[in-house]
Amino acid sequence: KQEVTQIPAALSVPEGENLVLNCSFTDSAIYNLQWFRQDPGKGLTSLLLIQSSQREQTSGRLNASLDKSSGRSTLYIAASQPGDSATYLCAVDIQGGSEKLVFGKGTKLTVNP
Amino acid sequence: EPEVTQTPSHQVTQMGQEVILRCVPISNHLYFYWYRQILGQKVEFLVSFYNNEISEKSEIFDDQFSVERPDGSNFTLKIRSTKLEDSAMYFCASSVAANGELFFGEGSRLTVL
Numbered sequence: 001k002q003e004v005t006q007i008p009a010a011l012s013v014p015e016g017e018n019l020v021l022n023c024s025f026t027d028s029a030i031y032n033l034q035w036f037r038q039d040p041g042k043g044l045t046s047l048l049l050i051q052s053s054q055r056e057q058t059s060g061r062l063n064a065s066l067d068k069s070s071g072r073s074t075l076y077i078a079a080s081q082p083g084d085s086a087t088y089l090c091a092v093d094i095q096g097g098s099e100k101l102v103f104g105k106g107t108k109l110t111v112n113p
Numbered sequence: 114e115p116e117v118t119q120t121p122s123h124q125v126t127q128m129g130q131e132v133i134l135r136c137v138p139i140s141n142h143l144y145f146y147w148y149r150q151i152l153g154q155k156v157e158f159l160v161s162f163y164n165n166e167i168s169e170k171s172e173i174f175d176d177q178f179s180v181e182r183p184d185g186s187n188f189t190l191k192i193r194s195t196k197l198e199d200s201a202m203y204f205c206a207s208s209v210a211a212n213g214e215l216f217f218g219e220g221s222r223l224t225v226l
Contacts, residue, residue, distance in 0.1 A: 043220050
């Protein structure tokens with residue numbers, strides 16, 4: 001069964017710092033991997049989608065990479081801002097399974113002014 | 114920008130009562146999903162729906178749950194007889210393609226007393 005793990009569970013950084021969030025998954029048979037942002041008590045906002053054939057995707061200050069063979073993805077946030085404070089979730093779209101998107105538990109990011 | 118909308122934002126109900134959660138997916142999307150998130154836990158897949166029928170469902174989606182697309186715009190989740198453990202945030206999502214990017218609504222918080 002696919003398991004998605006995110007490390008660290010929580011991260012606190014000063015404003016302006018570059019940071020990396022990690023996601024690992026146990027089964028490399030995936031269609032794609034998607035990163036989301038979740039603010040407290042709110043829905044999930046899609047940040048980046050990486051297809052299984054791709055190595056990375058970029059949107060503004062965000063860059064996500066995918067190494068399917070090793071079961072890893074990273075989300076790089078450049079020049080972090082207090083408004084980036086949220087929980088970041090990684091989810092994989094698995095092949096041949098009964099579930100659509102298996103989520104990690106998330107990394108709670110706090111960017112301090 | 115098109116978005117997924119959900120109603121109600123919060124519903125409180127007594128154990129054993131029926132609940133219907135409503136969603137309006139993005140208009141040109143063809144694939145629809147329900148997920149739930151119990152407080153402090155991972156987002157979990159419930160069901161996917163395409164071409165007016167369920168395409169995938171998880172073990173959580175038992176006989177107490179049903180989904181329907183009663184007209185061209187709404188997508189509903191019904192829980193026939195709610196239990197305390199059904200208390201969670203329920204998210205609706207939609208995508209334009211089978212392995213495409215998922216867009217989520219703001220969620221409906223269900224509290225079962």
